[in-house]
Amino acid sequence: MQPVVHFKNVNKSYGALTAVDDLDLAIAPGQFVTLLGPSGCGKSTTLRMLGGFDSPTTGEIYLEGKPISHLPPNKRNVNIVFQDYALFPHLTVGRNIAFGLELKGMGSAAIHRRVGELLALVSLEDHAERMPAQLSGGQRQRVALMRALAPDPNVLLLDEPLSALDAKLRQQMQIELKSIQKKTGKTFIFVTHDQEEALTMSDVIVVMNKGRIEQMGGPDELYARPRSRFVANFIGQSNFLEGTVASVSDGIAAVEWRGNLVRADVNGTSPIPGDHVTVALRPEAVFCLSRKPEDRPSLKARIDQRVFKGAHTSLTVMLDNGSALVAQIDPVALSHIEGDDVWVGWRDSDAVLLAK
């Protein structure tokens, strides 16, 4: 399938600063794609280049196969939802949504119908005559979304649109956004620094760092199989075990880690014995038992800190080899407190080798 958006070797630099570094990114139509990364990683610049507010220093951007880098924003069939919504303060909600339709030369009856449909989509039918200042944050967000969708763009761009909302509303809007994306079948490109937003809504997450793509894939894949320390740390939490590869067989590497031999999935890398590697291990993949299990490998440890987190409890345990591990456990299953001895371990496939 032809990608709806294709960045080909796109670079963007501001003087000596490189914002986007040789970006190669193809986005399939109809997907909810999230550009995820810390501030300054180039995700917003990428979005602005697609919207037409910045132009690549070198390289080309294709929209449905046609190069668009030279086109001004008003000549591109993409629309953007801005972080601060940018609703026109002097126009009513209805006129805000109609803005793009009027410029397209649509007749007033057709505009009226379309605005009605769009407002119904977000249950704001009776707010058409309100001014933006009279709306709540969530309502403004919905109006900005509908205004951007009104001209029927090929691709909808969303620039951290949920960051101004409080936590409850943000979760609600995540579900709503995803459902609108499904209903309309449009390609959504969503920019955020919030990993939870990315995991909740995306079909594909593109993790960016220092102007480059760090890793790209489905949320479950990125979570379970991070390729780099950056991704493993940015999405969720991880323990990192640094050691030397002792042997490799059947996609499982045995790693010499501070006097212990631990096992981890090679995760697409091809390590050879003697390589220095980092193993990433999710806290929830670590089990803690009061007695040494017979059927699987485990290490002896002492509980250093026990923190109640509601749904789960976080344990920091100190191993005999002097390293700390964070484990996430069911508080009911293990009642041990600080200073108690436990046995910790994990399934071989839950620990992964990192490529860098």
Next chain:
Amino acid sequence: MRTYFNDLPKTALGASYWIFAVYLVLPLALMMAMSFKDANFIAFPIGNWTLSWYGKVVQDKQFLEASLYSIGIALATTVSATIIGVWIALLVSAENIWGKAVIFALACLPAVVPGLINAISMRIFIRAVDIPTGTFAIILAHTVHAVPFVVIMVLTRLRSMPANLVDAARDLGADPFIAFLRVTIPYLMPALFGGMIFCVLTSIDDFVRTFFLGGYQPTLPMLIFAKVQGGMSPEINAMATIVLVVTTAVGVYAEHITRRSRS
């Protein structure tokens, strides 16, 4: 005792404010009171009260002509100063403009140059480029004087404008001109309105520039000045009172509108 001393600065401030307020209002009140005096000289006591001076003023052809002339000049000044002022404000607020600070400083210069100096230099200038004294020259001078105020008001408003508003309009299909017309101008409206009222009031009020650049036809301040030279009379007070009431009304109305559109 303690509270008395603590409150002393506050009390002193309050009291001095009221003294100032009285000083501000009393001359105006006196002027207005005298316009109702039934005699052709100004002195206490007022004695009999009359409205006849107002009757005389509104039938005074000279007064009416001067008023219309002043209003015409004020309107022309407002239009030209607003256009030039908005243009300069946009220039100064735009990115990638070389010499922004210089443009801004030059635009604001007329606000700080003394009126008399301004008037004399303008007189020399129009002489040099062969513009006759009269209506056009007056409008020219009033415009130069009014532009800085428009620039500052518009610039203040522009700086509070989210940059994304124009981007959003562009994104939705507007070219730069349409975006300016449909988003920037409506956003600037309160500042434009305030600036325009200010232009009208400074133009109507101006005496020095008009005096140096005017022709034979008198504006309102020139007419009143001429009449004062012939001796004070309650008729002049009546004229001044009318001007005061009208301009105050315009100012209060403008303040009201600006305040409403900001909230």
